[in-house]
Amino acid sequence: MKNVTIRNLSDEVHRAIRQRAAAHGRSTEAEIRAILTEAVQPAERIKLGSMLADIGRDIELTDEEHAALTARDRSPAEPLEFDQ
Template identity: 65%
Template sequence: MPAVTIRNLSDETHRALRLRAARHGRSTEAEIRHIIEAAVRPPERVKLGSLLAAIGRDAELSDDDVGAFQNGRDRTPAEPMTFE
């Protein structure tokens, strides 16, 4: 698992992190992981599967409509690309 070192963190920031971790019942390291996860993977991010399902609901597609799309698909395997 990757590790990250944070240099030149002010004493005030480190103290605030320790206090915040204590309030949440976590170690300072666990609190930092939680903060970073929340920053880069916010819960309100759009998830492709959920978005596609919502589009289908909004379009009021029935199972028969989806079946028609499936039947009309070209099922021929794609040819691999060559770069020669």
């Protein structure tokens, strides 16, 4: 885990964070972690896999179409040739 130092935080902001932490029953440090986590990883963020699954349901893919989309080519990749 990384450490972060925040300099020049106003007294008002620090007081508000302390009050918010107390309301949530956690330390000021834990509250700051929660605020930062919520800011960069919001719960309502779009998740690509879920979005694609929803699209598949919306267009009502058949079992055959679904199998074709999820099938993987397991053959070994051929190396590129750069000779001309």
